[in-house]
Amino acid sequence: MEQTLVIALVGILGIGAQWVAWRTGLPAIVLMLIAGFLAGPVLGVFDPEHAFGALLEPMVAIGVALILFEGGLSLDFRELRHTGSAVGRLATIGVALGWLFGALAGIYIAGLAPEVAILFGGILVVTGPTVVIPLLRQSSIKSRPASILKWEAIVNDPTGALCAVIAYEYFRKVAEQPGATLFEVVPPLIIAALIAGLIGYVAALAIAWSFPRGAVPEYLKVPVLLTAVIGVFVISNLIEHEAGLVAVTVMGVALANMDVTSLRSIHPFKENVAVLLVSGIFILLSASLSIEDIRYINWPIGLFLLALLFVVRPATILLSLLGSKIPWNERLFLAWIAPRGIVLVAISGLFALRLSDLGYTDGNLLIGLSFAVVVVTIVAHGFTVDFVAKLLKVKGTTRPGMLIVGSTPWTIALAEQMRDMKAPVLVVDASWQRLALARQKGIPFYHGEILNEATEHNLELAPYQNLVAATENEAYNALVCNEFAHEIGRDRVFQLGESADGEDKHALPASLRGRALFESGFGVEDVSERQRQGWVFRKTRLSEEFDFEKMQEKLPNAANMLLLVRDNGTIRFFTHAAKPEPRAGDTILSFSPPQTKTAEEKAAKKASKKQGVQPT
Structure with missing residues (x-):
């Protein structure tokens, strides 16, 4: 099938699923997954890998980078006044606990090789703005839990990618030099992440300085901004794999808090771009899934998915927020809602190939397993968010x-x-x-x-x-x-x-x-x-x-x-x-004007007064 026709079909399926979700109230992400899965492995309408070949991976990577940047633009530090220290706890303690619990579940429940489980546990700390933000948009959740979920999703996406990079680089180092330690791997990666973040911040400063001063004409602001994001992403990735996600997130958050008034005019455009990218990437990734990937799913994998829903996520949230000022009903809500999305699938697919090259056969499991996690979490959380929010009294006003x-x-x-x-x-x-x-x-x-x-x-x-x-x-x-x-x-x-x-x-x-x-x-x-x-x-x-x-x-x-x-x-x-x-x-x-009494009504009232009858 011609690439132009595939692009058109991806757009129709993605935006069509969004429209159906708007009309029916069903989770948009679920409908997009179903549409892509039906068009790809089930009906064989098109195969993204065949249509785009080697371009598919960079297309998805740049799309994810733009989505993270757009999400970063929505993060204002003033929101943190309402969330207390919850976001900081989830971005530090929560990441460490989530990585630990996810890895343990992968080893002892799913039966994965320890190296594969540790790497996948790092990826699992992501929740993803591509699924969380549409979920919050469709459900009326109170501002504090909604803000915490949004911040966690955007901040933890690049963090999860870095966790996977650390695990992979360590295992690669051990394969090359037996006896290598974490101290030989982690510091260079942390330095690379800091450099990437600095690149993103400098890019934000350049935008914040040039736009208000008229250095960029109005009609070029959006192209310049998008080109700058892609450039920052690519340059940072040259320093270290997946460091670009850190750079674009920092760039977005920095711009959001620099009070660049000229950026307000492009908000509608960047939101439209995000909707198109989310729709297209979900259709492409779900259509890329093969029936063989699903055959890896067995009873241990099923128990692993249940453990993610009912053990790993709740334990991570409840332990991270111990002693915080967040009410218990909101903690329980946060402990349940953790849908995964594009970043999980994209990073898992990348490292599945790299682990296979290192000789870890379980690495092939990551592709099917990542899709299983996405489907299960999106369905479980997407269809229950309203019920759980009402049950825990964190749902905002439902009447328009x-x-x-x-x-x-x-x-x-x-x-x-x-x-x-x-x-x-x-x-x-x-x-x-x-x-x-x-x-x-x-x-x-x-x-x-x-x-x-x-x-x-x-x-x-x-x-x-x-x-x-x-x-x-x-x-x-x-x-x-x-x-x-x-x-x-x-x-x-x-x-x-x-x-x-x-x-x-x-x-x-x-x-x-x-x-x-x-x-x-x-x-x-x-x-x-x-x-x-x-x-x-x-x-x-x-x-x-x-x-x-x-x-x-x-x-x-x-x-x-x-x-x-x-x-x-x-x-x-x-x-x-x-x-x-x-x-x-x-x-x-x-x-309407005041209603005047008719002549008949006045006569009846006059007659009632004469007879001593009080009018009703």
């Missing part, structure tokens, strides 16, 4: 919430309605005075500038899947919507429309604005004026008997539907561009 930017009488009234409908709601404003009404009404609020980068670390934004920007400044509202569109989704950021008179010659282009609230496109002045006239929000629950048409008959003609909330908490807005289909069980929130 609303983030309201701007504290005005209208937004506070909207927040009250959303709170009454059990939807998480938060009002954000930079003015303490304007937040007075929110404090008085007991509405959750945040005092601060929503566009300040520090807000991302001081405020938990995960529960809020819809944003309404409704300050008195329409340009500012548009800026907020544009800033959060790539995180929340362009179709989930809303702002009040232009003035209803349509005479604003300075109106912002639609491409720069969020979705306009209300089908009528009410603007800031419109809702303020109507609220002064006594307009109010009204909630109406639909049923089989009382449908949308009957509801419209009961409301005043001037009423405007704003949104509906379904039984599962899903929020859908009535906008100038989209109109949801109301159905039984939905609660519709409308903004």
